[in-house]
Amino acid sequence: MPGSEFTLIDRYFAAHELRRSDVMLGIGDDGALLAPPSGQQLVVTIDTLVAGVHFFAAADPEGIGHKALAVNLSDLAAMGATPAWVALALTLPEADDVWLEAFCRGLFALADRHGVQLIGGDTTHGPVTVITLQAQGFVPPGLALRRDGAKPGDSVYVTGTLGDAGLALAVALGRVEGVGSYQNYLQMRLERPEPRIAQGRALREMANAAIDLSDGLAQDLGHILERSKAGARLEVDRLPLSPALLACLDQHAAITTALTSGDDYELCFTVPPERVERLEHLAMRWDCRCTRIGVITAEPGLQLFRADGSVFRLDRSGYDHFA
Amino acid sequence: MPGSEFTLIDRYFAAHELRRSDVMLGIGDDGALLAPPSGQQLVVTIDTLVAGVHFFAAADPEGIGHKALAVNLSDLAAMGATPAWVALALTLPEADDVWLEAFCRGLFALADRHGVQLIGGDTTHGPVTVITLQAQGFVPPGLALRRDGAKPGDSVYVTGTLGDAGLALAVALGRVEGVGSYQNYLQMRLERPEPRIAQGRALREMANAAIDLSDGLAQDLGHILERSKAGARLEVDRLPLSPALLACLDQHAAITTALTSGDDYELCFTVPPERVERLEHLAMRWDCRCTRIGVITAEPGLQLFRADGSVFRLDRSGYDHFA
Numbered sequence: 001m002p003g004s005e006f007t008l009i010d011r012y013f014a015a016h017e018l019r020r021s022d023v024m025l026g027i028g029d030d031g032a033l034l035a036p037p038s039g040q041q042l043v044v045t046i047d048t049l050v051a052g053v054h055f056f057a058a059a060d061p062e063g064i065g066h067k068a069l070a071v072n073l074s075d076l077a078a079m080g081a082t083p084a085w086v087a088l089a090l091t092l093p094e095a096d097d098v099w100l101e102a103f104c105r106g107l108f109a110l111a112d113r114h115g116v117q118l119i120g121g122d123t124t125h126g127p128v129t130v131i132t133l134q135a136q137g138f139v140p141p142g143l144a145l146r147r148d149g150a151k152p153g154d155s156v157y158v159t160g161t162l163g164d165a166g167l168a169l170a171v172a173l174g175r176v177e178g179v180g181s182y183q184n185y186l187q188m189r190l191e192r193p194e195p196r197i198a199q200g201r202a203l204r205e206m207a208n209a210a211i212d213l214s215d216g217l218a219q220d221l222g223h224i225l226e227r228s229k230a231g232a233r234l235e236v237d238r239l240p241l242s243p244a245l246l247a248c249l250d251q252h253a254a255i256t257t258a259l260t261s262g263d264d265y266e267l268c269f270t271v272p273p274e275r276v277e278r279l280e281h282l283a284m285r286w287d288c289r290c291t292r293i294g295v296i297t298a299e300p301g302l303q304l305f306r307a308d309g310s311v312f313r314l315d316r317s318g319y320d321h322f323a
Numbered sequence: 324m325p326g327s328e329f330t331l332i333d334r335y336f337a338a339h340e341l342r343r344s345d346v347m348l349g350i351g352d353d354g355a356l357l358a359p360p361s362g363q364q365l366v367v368t369i370d371t372l373v374a375g376v377h378f379f380a381a382a383d384p385e386g387i388g389h390k391a392l393a394v395n396l397s398d399l400a401a402m403g404a405t406p407a408w409v410a411l412a413l414t415l416p417e418a419d420d421v422w423l424e425a426f427c428r429g430l431f432a433l434a435d436r437h438g439v440q441l442i443g444g445d446t447t448h449g450p451v452t453v454i455t456l457q458a459q460g461f462v463p464p465g466l467a468l469r470r471d472g473a474k475p476g477d478s479v480y481v482t483g484t485l486g487d488a489g490l491a492l493a494v495a496l497g498r499v500e501g502v503g504s505y506q507n508y509l510q511m512r513l514e515r516p517e518p519r520i521a522q523g524r525a526l527r528e529m530a531n532a533a534i535d536l537s538d539g540l541a542q543d544l545g546h547i548l549e550r551s552k553a554g555a556r557l558e559v560d561r562l563p564l565s566p567a568l569l570a571c572l573d574q575h576a577a578i579t580t581a582l583t584s585g586d587d588y589e590l591c592f593t594v595p596p597e598r599v600e601r602l603e604h605l606a607m608r609w610d611c612r613c614t615r616i617g618v619i620t621a622e623p624g625l626q627l628f629r630a631d632g633s634v635f636r637l638d639r640s641g642y643d644h645f646a
Contacts, residue, residue: 024467028470030368031399031404032365032366033364033462034364035364036359036364038362039361041347041358042356043354043356044408044410046410046411046444048412048447048453049447050453053449076354079353079356091453120367120368122369126375132412132453134412141358144347146348146356211353
């Protein structure tokens with residue numbers, strides 16, 4: 001990595017204390033030197049957040065640091081991986097000490113909680129803040145959760161509640177008003193998503209397919225269906241909605257938001273009939289909800305129904321970066 | 324990784340043919356699934372190129388694709404690693420088919436030559452083109468080249484010639500004129516650096532320390548000296564200069580450029596006395612020059628001398644992103 005930014009990197013990143021025994025050489029050489037555990041497979045993810053696109057440029061930098069890592073760890077969770085290492089590429093308009101300190105606080109607080117070490121980085125100058133994080137984790141051979149394993153008859157589940165981050169974004173953009181006492185809750189759901197690492201690991205021998213929800217349930221479940229060459233029937237009245245969502249939106253808008261808004265970073269996964277009981281027993285010990293919302297079908301496509309059997313019409317899809 | 328950009332990623336990146344047997348799952352899931360070779364260590368690098376900072380926004384996209392990968396592979400070379408996998412985070416102002424096709428052509432041509440597979444990516448929208456590549460390679464335990472191993476008495480070597488990319492940049496910025504027939508050569512040296520992978524591998528059991536030259540010899544060798552708690556004496560008349568550099572600059576300017584200009588992506592390394600003969604024998608088979616330019620000293624600091632023993636005074640240092 002170019003050496004000229006080393007003052008920055010040294011000061012803010014290399015100083016952090018967490019040291020894993022499988023990191024032979026971290027920040028400060030041309031590359032990191034790592035000893036992967038023998039007999040495990042590696043899961044590698046990379047994700048970028050751009051100021052003004054994925055977060056407000058003026059947003060709390062501690063939250064940005066948290067979220068930049070959280071979206072990567074969420075990808076690892078969706079693969080059933082145990083997180084280990086992360087590398088950071090940071091493009092900044094200026095070397096702002098206050099911003100960097102807060103960014104690191106958010107990043108490292110989450111990293112420490114999951115035993116993740118920052119093993120390298122590249123800090124560059126540019127006209128806009130761009131944060132790329134690349135995370136790696138381990139999974140036993142053959143046990144990674146994939147998108148292509150869903151089978152007709154599988155139950156479809158999601159963790160947590162859906163649509164909160166989407167509502168928070170609508171509030172921030174002035175499109176929704178009057179959320180009152182839910183303001184803080186919603187903002188936390190948008191800015192501090194919790195990657196479902198423990199749930200992903202628990203699903204290794206349980207789920208046939210999994211994905212994390214970054215672009216909205218309808219679109220992300222669509223990726224599972226496409227890769228698995230299957231369809232799904234969802235009962236939209238089963239979608240897990242928070243008290244905040246139910247209080248601030250009418251029922252149709254709440255369901256639409258839960259189906260289409262992004263940034264939830266919950267897991268969506270499918271479980272074969274013979275493991276449903278074990279899954280539901282297991283999930284009782286989770287620190288988040290786990291809700292059965294439908295079933296995988298042989299017939300392709302996503303079908304949405306109300307509890308009374310009528311069709312639910314969805315009039316918009318997830319956010320597309322190049323729409 | 325967010326799914327919304329999948330059309331882009333699928334079309335340009337996933338379609339490429341090279342498939343390594345250690346990639347269980349490449350582009351198209353939440354993460355890549357990889358089987359690292361048992362008993363090897365992993366080397367991980369990450370590097371960012373920003374339009375208008377690291378390359379001209381209007382530059383040939385094929386060259387940009389080449390260089391974005393080359394600077395990462397150069398880091399792997401400097402660690403003595405054999406490259407294997409690369410992940411790409413691409414931020415673009417618009418989805419420009421012509422640009423993307425040429426970018427991929429440059430990226431994949433170099434990747435294929437080194438047996439490197441693109442295992443994942445994230446394409447996002449942003450106001451400026453930002454390219455982050457993260458590359459991984461393997462090295463046998465204990466044999467990685469590091470910056471901290473230089474010992475007093477080691478000979479200091481560099482591969483190739485120095486300063487060509489710096490001169491090419493000066494030409495592009497209109498600061499140097501009249502390069503005549505050297506124009507093409509210089510442009511290739513700036514836009515198409517060749518990562519010294521074979522040399523890096525050959526140095527595994529030969530060099531005490533190594534670094535790749537991205538920010539200029541004086542600054543990059545300085546990182547070896549700092550980490551190794553040592554100094555160096557260089558004889559600047561030994562610096563390997565191309566006919567282009569010698570033809571276009573006076574001697575003092577040529578040496579200064581070779582010492583301070585960036586983007587050479589050659590290797591600088593140190594070899595203990597007992598291995599110098601073997602190294603020089605080995606290097607005769609290389610496809611680039613290998614030049615002894617000085618010696619590591621116990622006394623800290625970088626001392627520069629002319630052939631007649633007089634001190635060479637250096638009046639500027641390498642490029643600093645936040646200078």
